[in-house]
Amino acid sequence: MKKYLLFLLALIGINASVIADDANTSDSIPVRIYDSVIFYDGYRMKDNPDSLLNDGTLRHSCSLYSRRLTEEQLDALGEKLDLNVYVEACCDNYDRIGNINIAFVGKGAESYVPEETERIEIGRFITPFMNKNREPKVVPYNYQINYLSGLLRDQDLRAKYDLWLEFELFGVPYAANKQVKGCADRSDVFAGTLEFVTNQPAGATQGNVLVPIVMKKPEYIGSNLNNYKEEATDTIGKTVKTYTFNVPETVADAQLVLITSNHGANDGGEEYNRRKHFVYVDGELILTYIPGRTSCEPFRKYNTQTNFIYGYSAMTDREWQSFSNWCPGDVIDNRIISLGAYEAGNHEVMITVPDAKFVGKQGDIPVSLYFHGLKDGKFESGIKDVTVSAAPLSIDKNGAYLMIGSEKDVVSVEVYTIDADMVHRQWNRNPIDVSSFSGVHVVCVEFADGSMVSKKIML
Numbered sequence: 001m002k003k004y005l006l007f008l009l010a011l012i013g014i015n016a017s018v019i020a021d022d023a024n025t026s027d028s029i030p031v032r033i034y035d036s037v038i039f040y041d042g043y044r045m046k047d048n049p050d051s052l053l054n055d056g057t058l059r060h061s062c063s064l065y066s067r068r069l070t071e072e073q074l075d076a077l078g079e080k081l082d083l084n085v086y087v088e089a090c091c092d093n094y095d096r097i098g099n100i101n102i103a104f105v106g107k108g109a110e111s112y113v114p115e116e117t118e119r120i121e122i123g124r125f126i127t128p129f130m131n132k133n134r135e136p137k138v139v140p141y142n143y144q145i146n147y148l149s150g151l152l153r154d155q156d157l158r159a160k161y162d163l164w165l166e167f168e169l170f171g172v173p174y175a176a177n178k179q180v181k182g183c184a185d186r187s188d189v190f191a192g193t194l195e196f197v198t199n200q201p202a203g204a205t206q207g208n209v210l211v212p213i214v215m216k217k218p219e220y221i222g223s224n225l226n227n228y229k230e231e232a233t234d235t236i237g238k239t240v241k242t243y244t245f246n247v248p249e250t251v252a253d254a255q256l257v258l259i260t261s262n263h264g265a266n267d268g269g270e271e272y273n274r275r276k277h278f279v280y281v282d283g284e285l286i287l288t289y290i291p292g293r294t295s296c297e298p299f300r301k302y303n304t305q306t307n308f309i310y311g312y313s314a315m316t317d318r319e320w321q322s323f324s325n326w327c328p329g330d331v332i333d334n335r336i337i338s339l340g341a342y343e344a345g346n347h348e349v350m351i352t353v354p355d356a357k358f359v360g361k362q363g364d365i366p367v368s369l370y371f372h373g374l375k376d377g378k379f380e381s382g383i384k385d386v387t388v389s390a391a392p393l394s395i396d397k398n399g400a401y402l403m404i405g406s407e408k409d410v411v412s413v414e415v416y417t418i419d420a421d422m423v424h425r426q427w428n429r430n431p432i433d434v435s436s437f438s439g440v441h442v443v444c445v446e447f448a449d450g451s452m453v454s455k456k457i458m459l
Helices: 002-006 071-075 146-152 155-160 174-179 297-302 317-321
Strands: 012-014 029-040 064-068 081-089 097-106 118-126 138-144 161-169 188-198 208-214 240-247 253-260 277-281 284-289 335-338 345-352 367-374 394-398 401-405 410-417 422-426 440-447 452-458
Touching (some): 118 138, 118 253, 118 367, 146 208, 155 208, 161 188, 240 367, 345 367, 401 440
Antiparallel strands (some): 064 161, 081 188, 097 118, 097 161, 253 367, 410 440, 440 452
16 A cells, blocks of 8 residues: 555546536437436425336435446447436425436346435436526536446446336425415425437456445435534544445455535534545545636526625635535535555445534535456546646645745645644745654645645655
């Protein structure tokens, strides 16, 4: 694991984006899975008004649906693969969390229990504040998931399991019942459509090694990652959680796919505070990131219901970066952590967010994570990378001081131990007195444009 000591942001592929107007080119082939399915009040649970519909959709509840992917649909997949999701406004005018999952179900089963079934999340999104009487009424989301195509076409996996595609979207209509014309006494919250977009069929694959590690819990269950519940943290008072997993076979190339989003809409809640997230694999720090977009303005048009997040006028990038962990109307990033060749055996991933507060013991960070390895070959290198080249930085030790050098404007400098405990913070690039520190530390530098670079330093 020594190679992970280099802490490279370039190892991360962020591969989710809003659908461009020209997303479907002439050589793209759509494979429709869901077509305008209606989601209802999530708190009605299994009391789904459409439970008797014979349309091939398994309705686990009012907010979680599933459809078995047919052999014809899976055979149609090519090496290029996008997932398009369209959410139409009904009678929920607030921002809600939605996600798309794959469930691996025993062959021939007509139903399954989600909590007892191996599943992976492949895409997460946040709905905008939508008034169904105003245009646009539909918000699109896109995920570029070429890396999943080979897994979905794996003949050994398909011989063992039926693959079910889950569409999960939890909403409630109570505010819209009073605030939106035509929504009185209604329980429908959203309509959802989903399709794969691919190119020419690529045929079967072999040699994929999949290990689901953790699957986020839905909103009404909670207790994902936080600092105040025993099942949600390794240590009460700290936002840190370790997940163990076993890789059954040594692989030639491997990656982790990680999805996190911060939630807690109370005063001072985690939704409104950008925090540094640290990810360790087998004890080595391999990823630091701060969630959030440069700006949420591109998604303003989908927020047709007046709300306190977007307000009444456009905001600057700096204003958005001061509080926005995610944008209503946008996807949550899939973070691809490249591992390279990887040994069989027991491993662990630790995620920590040391600055998280969870004021009033409210909110949490839903975490989904899975391991994907290839016995032969490598994953494609065309995933969009976030690299340190966008923010040139030098950190030099001069006696008892660290000197920070960069052409960009520095907002803050923080120093962390290798265990992600912050030992120093300052709001400028002045020399840092490190005479009382020893051993390996991580220096995180945040720039005025919202970008961040971290480097390991031996003190």
